[in-house]
Amino acid sequence: MRRLLLVLFATTTTLVGSIAQLSSAENIGLVCTSDNTPADQQIAACSKTIAMKAFSGANLATIYFWRAVGYNRKGDYVSVINDTTAALRITPNSRTLFNLRGSAYYDKGEYDIAIADFSDALRNGPPDAIIFHNRGNAYREKKDYAHAIADYDQAIQLSPNVFSHENRGVSKLALGDVAGALDDINNAIRLDPQQPGPLIDRSEVWRLKEDYERAIADTNEAIRLVKSGVQLPVLTPPGSVLVNSYFTRALAYEAKGDINNAKADYGNALGITVSDAASKAAQAAAKARLTAIGSAEVLPQHPATPPGSGGRRIALVIGNGAYTHVTALPNPPNDAHAVSGVLRGLGFDVTEGVDADHDALQKLTRDFLLNATGAKVALLYYAGHGVQVDGHNYLVPVDIKRDSPANVIAAMTDMDTILAGLDDKIRTNILIFDACRNNPFVAEQVADMGSGRSISISTGLASPSSIGTGATAGAGTLIAFATAPGKVALDGEGANSPFSAALSHYMPTAGLEVQQMLTRVRADVVTATQNKQVPWSNSALLGEVYLAGGK
Numbered sequence: 325m326r327r328l329l330l331v332l333f334a335t336t337t338t339l340v341g342s343i344a345q346l347s348s349a350e351n352i353g354l355v356c357t358s359d360n361t362p363a364d365q366q367i368a369a370c371s372k373t374i375a376m377k378a379f380s381g382a383n384l385a386t387i388y389f390w391r392a393v394g395y396n397r398k399g400d401y402v403s404v405i406n407d408t409t410a411a412l413r414i415t416p417n418s419r420t421l422f423n424l425r426g427s428a429y430y431d432k433g434e435y436d437i438a439i440a441d442f443s444d445a446l447r448n449g450p451p452d453a454i455i456f457h458n459r460g461n462a463y464r465e466k467k468d469y470a471h472a473i474a475d476y477d478q479a480i481q482l483s484p485n486v487f488s489h490e491n492r493g494v495s496k497l498a499l500g501d502v503a504g505a506l507d508d509i510n511n512a513i514r515l516d517p518q519q520p521g522p523l524i525d526r527s528e529v530w531r532l533k534e535d536y537e538r539a540i541a542d543t544n545e546a547i548r549l550v551k552s553g554v555q556l557p558v559l560t561p562p563g564s565v566l567v568n569s570y571f572t573r574a575l576a577y578e579a580k581g582d583i584n585n586a587k588a589d590y591g592n593a594l595g596i597t598v599s600d601a602a603s604k605a606a607q608a609a610a611k612a613r614l615t616a617i618g619s620a621e622v623l624p625q626h627p628a629t630p631p632g633s634g635g636r637r638i639a640l641v642i643g644n645g646a647y648t649h650v651t652a653l654p655n656p657p658n659d660a661h662a663v664s665g666v667l668r669g670l671g672f673d674v675t676e677g678v679d680a681d682h683d684a685l686q687k688l689t690r691d692f693l694l695n696a697t698g699a700k701v702a703l704l705y706y707a708g709h710g711v712q713v714d715g716h717n718y719l720v721p722v723d724i725k726r727d728s729p730a731n732v733i734a735a736m737t738d739m740d741t742i743l744a745g746l747d748d749k750i751r752t753n754i755l756i757f758d759a760c761r762n763n764p765f766v767a768e769q770v771a772d773m774g775s776g777r778s779i780s781i782s783t784g785l786a787s788p789s790s791i792g793t794g795a796t797a798g799a800g801t802l803i804a805f806a807t808a809p810g811k812v813a814l815d816g817e818g819a820n821s822p823f824s825a826a827l828s829h830y831m832p833t834a835g836l837e838v839q840q841m842l843t844r845v846r847a848d849v850v851t852a853t854q855n856k857q858v859p860w861s862n863s864a865l866l867g868e869v870y871l872a873g874g875k
Contacts, residue, residue, distance in 0.1 A: 399599025520546035612745035635700025644708030710759025
């Protein structure tokens with residue numbers, strides 16, 4: 325499962341101590357410190373106990389701990405962190421508190437802090453399988469799969485369990501070890517066939533193998549188990565598991581070409597209230613996929629790829645230059661033609677769009693997301709105007725008008741939506757934006773009519789806060805900009821921009837790994853522009869990627 329954390333309730337005895345003897349009238353303390361108390365009642369009882377100021381020392385730390393447990397059940401991770409921090413000031417060597425606070429940081433998506441807390445928990449006692457497992461989860465979310473696997477190895481050696489096998493399999497899958505992943509996930513299912521998580525993960529392995537019927541069957545069983553009320557891991561809400569199940573099954577339906585069931589499952593995923601970061605990310609991806617297929621009557625049918633072929637590779641190449649209401653750009657169409665020619669020569673299935681207006685740009689990106697479902701590599705190249713608004717990046721259609729901020733934003737294509745729609749751990753995504761040549765709105769700081777809110781329109785493009793907003797947070801994705809965030813790229817004085825000229829030159833180089841290729845592109849652009857333009861990239865690729873053949 326993407327989200328799995330186990331809390332060390334068994335070790336809380338050192339904190340609980342004699343709380344029963346010290347509790348006040350009406351057994352408020354006992355209500356607070358019971359694992360069977362409903363979350364709201366537990367929080368209220370603990371808060372009342374704290375307000376009474378009847379306890380101090382380790383007993384007060386106990387009350388903070390159990391209130392944190394109640395907050396964790398409700399998904400209020402900020403309050404969990406506040407209460408565990410307060411308890412740690414009293415009992416600074418409690419591995420239980422470090423583990424629970426680390427779990428909250430994990431659920432907030434702050435993985436470095438979570439790793440630090442789990443490491444502190446391990447330092448404050450003997451090796452523990454649960455804490456190794458939890459720290460492995462945090463490493464896995466950081467895409468540090470080697471450290472994640474090492475921690476899962478430790479957890480399994482100390483105490484073989486379904487979840488460490490499952491998550492070690494997920495980590496192996498991310499590194500391309502499909503056989504090892506399937507072996508670990510099958511072991512997890514054998515250990516506990518009543519857990520839905522391993523079934524969801526195995527569904528993704530079947531989809532990678534293009535065995536969609538098995539993929540759908542596994543998610544069917546996962547959904548049945550959750551709805552039957554099967555016991556889930558501690559602090560794992562059924563809603564989060566259902567979101568993951570519906571989203572995973574929808575991807576399988578979409579890859580199979582079953583549009584109606586795909587739409588229904590994306591809608592099912594969006595209809596569930598969740599609070600953890602992973603589930604919200606899955607919903608962001610589901611929303612983007614549903615938007616992409618929303619107007620489609622038939623989904624693309626993708627032929628099975630023969631073993632050893634490396635899979636189908638698709639590309640969308642867009643060059644927008646003939647702007648009618650803002651500054652026109654002479655080179656983007658030329659750049660698009662040059663890049664398209666190179667990619668076709670490399671065996672990519674290329675769709676090319678030149679001078680796309682709002683409707684055309686929306687259709688091109690929507691169709692690209694649809695086609696990406698059946699691809700192993702999806703590459704997007706865009707040349708033209710790009711705009712940063714309040715820290716979010718947009719591609720600008722050629723019919724854009726100077727209008728109210730709300731209308732301007734609605735007319736553009738949001739890069740975050742594209743990233744979320746591409747979110748899928750079994751595919752490599754490469755997005756290249758030569759889209760900062762100048763900003764047609766950069767001088768305008770305009771008020772949003774109707775709300776009075778100021779909209780900040782900035783030079784260049786923004787560095788994304790994460791490489792992806794979907795379920796895997798960008799695993800397998802690389803983003804490249806023609807220039808550094810917040811800077812302006814040059815359109816060039818020749819037929820092509822300096823960036824596209826270098827890109828077209830190096831892409832056909834056999835045996836050149838894509839990140840090495842971008843390093844050479846960067847060096848050429850810096851030289852050609854006399855240090856005025858420095859291309860930038862951010863990678864969450866899970867292995868080496870070659871556009872023109874290689875390992």
